[in-house]
Amino acid sequence: MIEILTVARPAPTVFDGTANTVAVVVLLLEFGMLRASLFGAQVRLYAAQSVAVSVLAGVVAVGRGVPELFILAALSLLLKAVIVPLVMMGQLRDSRAEIAGSGSLGVASEVIISILVAAFGFFAVGALGIHSEVLPAAALSLSMAVVLVSFVLMILRRDVISQAIGFFSLENGVSMASLVIAAGLPLILEVAFLFDLLVAVVVFGVLIRVQSDRTKSFSTVALDRLRG
Amino acid sequence: MLTLPLPVIQALQVATVVFASPGITGVISQVEARMQGRRGPRILQPYYDLAKLFRKESLAPLHSGPFFLLAPVLAFACYLTVPMLIPVLTTYALPLGNMGDILGGGIILAFASFMVATAAAETGDPYAQLGASRAKTFGAITEPVVLLVVFTVALVTSTDLPYVLAATVTSGPDQLVRPAHLLASAALFMVILYETGRIPIETHTGTIELGMIEEARPFEHSGPYYALLKWGSSAKQLIFYTLFLNVFAAPWGLASTRELGDVLFAIVALIAKAIVVGIVVSVIDNTFAKLRLFRITEFVSAAFLLAVLAIFTLYLGGG
Numbered sequence: 059m060i061e062i063l064t065v066a067r068p069a070p071t072v073f074d075g076t077a078n079t080v081a082v083v084v085l086l087l088e089f090g091m092l093r094a095s096l097f098g099a100q101v102r103l104y105a106a107q108s109v110a111v112s113v114l115a116g117v118v119a120v121g122r123g124v125p126e127l128f129i130l131a132a133l134s135l136l137l138k139a140v141i142v143p144l145v146m147m148g149q150l151r152d153s154r155a156e157i158a159g160s161g162s163l164g165v166a167s168e169v170i171i172s173i174l175v176a177a178f179g180f181f182a183v184g185a186l187g188i189h190s191e192v193l194p195a196a197a198l199s200l201s202m203a204v205v206l207v208s209f210v211l212m213i214l215r216r217d218v219i220s221q222a223i224g225f226f227s228l229e230n231g232v233s234m235a236s237l238v239i240a241a242g243l244p245l246i247l248e249v250a251f252l253f254d255l256l257v258a259v260v261v262f263g264v265l266i267r268v269q270s271d272r273t274k275s276f277s278t279v280a281l282d283r284l285r286g
Numbered sequence: 287m288l289t290l291p292l293p294v295i296q297a298l299q300v301a302t303v304v305f306a307s308p309g310i311t312g313v314i315s316q317v318e319a320r321m322q323g324r325r326g327p328r329i330l331q332p333y334y335d336l337a338k339l340f341r342k343e344s345l346a347p348l349h350s351g352p353f354f355l356l357a358p359v360l361a362f363a364c365y366l367t368v369p370m371l372i373p374v375l376t377t378y379a380l381p382l383g384n385m386g387d388i389l390g391g392g393i394i395l396a397f398a399s400f401m402v403a404t405a406a407a408e409t410g411d412p413y414a415q416l417g418a419s420r421a422k423t424f425g426a427i428t429e430p431v432v433l434l435v436v437f438t439v440a441l442v443t444s445t446d447l448p449y450v451l452a453a454t455v456t457s458g459p460d461q462l463v464r465p466a467h468l469l470a471s472a473a474l475f476m477v478i479l480y481e482t483g484r485i486p487i488e489t490h491t492g493t494i495e496l497g498m499i500e501e502a503r504p505f506e507h508s509g510p511y512y513a514l515l516k517w518g519s520s521a522k523q524l525i526f527y528t529l530f531l532n533v534f535a536a537p538w539g540l541a542s543t544r545e546l547g548d549v550l551f552a553i554v555a556l557i558a559k560a561i562v563v564g565i566v567v568s569v570i571d572n573t574f575a576k577l578r579l580f581r582i583t584e585f586v587s588a589a590f591l592l593a594v595l596a597i598f599t600l601y602l603g604g605g
Contacts, residue, residue, distance in 0.1 A: 075463035166587040
């Protein structure tokens with residue numbers, strides 16, 4: 059019988075592994091937005107991503123004993139996973155325009171570009187050597203990747219829905235980063251950020267509405283035709 | 287209790303895969319039919335089909351060379367070799383188990399697929415050639431995903447022996463929840479959907495030649511040769527399921543001793559686990575639509591993304 063050597067690369071602890079997995083899910087949902095072809099699907103992806111961020115806050119609250127994060131998790135779940143999607147859907151209910159194929163590149167090339175950009179974010183932040191007491195440093199790198207991929211989403215997709223959702227999901231990436239760096243941030247500040255987002259959602263919703271009423275489409279390609 | 291000699295266990299690994307695989311195919315088509323509200327074929331139908339085909343005469347197209355008839359036999363021999371390399375029944379490596387790593391198994395599987403494609407190219411039948419050329423084209427873009435999955439395994443275990451990864455996965459919950467492991471398993475599962483010709487890549491039971499990849503290749507074979515190709519594709523499916531289950535997702539229920547009872551239990555456990563994967567695959571089959579041919583790259587790029595992220599998180603120390 060041949061003996062097996064188990065020289066494994068040291069695994070992170072169960073808590074770190076879980077937190078990193080949730081952070082990876084947030085990033086994967088961001089990638090999913092690159093290919094979403096219906097505006098409902100785009101909003102649902104955003105809602106799912108917000109749920110994942112709230113779950114991460116919950117994981118930190120349980121694992122590290124920071125009870126005020128429960129309040130933050132509940133608030134962000136309510137606001138970002140329920141109210142924002144409802145507001146978006148409500149404002150655009152009667153619009154029949156599609157966002158399929160609004161990418162300026164093929165989906166596979168967009169994914170490859172995003173992988174490169176995400177890799178840059180990963181290793182740039184990893185090289186800073188920031189250590190956090192509550193979350194593993196990989197989660198910070200992952201949130202940087204979320205922010206950068208949301209930039210790619212806003213740049214490459216030429217429809218207002220994806221660009222607005224890209225902006226909102228950028229906020230998801232930032233709030234994930236704030237969980238790593240400043241989990242003990244005073245609750246009032248975090249809540250203030252959340253309500254800032256709500257204002258942004260309403261403003262964006264109105265702008266999207268005006269745009270789709272004028273051009274009968276969500277595409278931003280037609281925007282330069284409005285001049286004069 | 288009876289203690290089995292190691293070569294017998296090794297032979298049992300091969301026998302389990304070869305003789306259980308048509309049954310797994312039968313269960314999947316039965317489950318799929320039930321979900322669509324049909325009664326479906328009997329679970330044992332694939333065995334009857336094979337028995338019938340082995341009794342039929344076989345024809346070869348005019349001008350096809352000897353390789354046309356040799357390829358199904360050689361491909362089947364490849365599928366018999368791979369179960370010796372991967373943990374089918376045991377947690378410990380069997381005497382021939384260390385003669386190849388995961389890459390070795392992958393090369394043998396790719397060789398089998400190459401021979402089937404070459405035989406298809408020799409027929410002159412446009413559909414068989416279409417299938418062969420598509421299989422090779424998309425094979426070339428799924429290959430990097432497989433390589434990255436192997437690299438992930440290598441980074442996690444510092445070897446690329448499948449037995450070691452299985453032992454690592456069972457060693458504790460921290461190995462299970464690590465993102466690298468989950469991402470690599472998910473990427474491998476997507477590759478398996480591709481390799482076994484399931485939705486969203488192709489319809490398994492359809493007769494629409496223009497969408498076919500795997501199914502089109504044996505169009506010109508008949509009789510025992512066709513039976514070997516069909517049997518081989520079932521065996522390949524169970525080999526991939528075994529690789530996914532016993533190395534990545536659920537390496538539990540394997541025999542850790544040489545006792546007869548343990549080995550028998552391992553056989554039953556493997557078949558049960560493979561049926562569970564088969565049910566998941568048929569749910570996917572019934573939930574999603576087939577992708578258009580040129581969108582298969584999107585599917586593969588998603589699998590590639592998962593595998594790349596697995597490596598990234600490992601390098602950052604978080605995987």
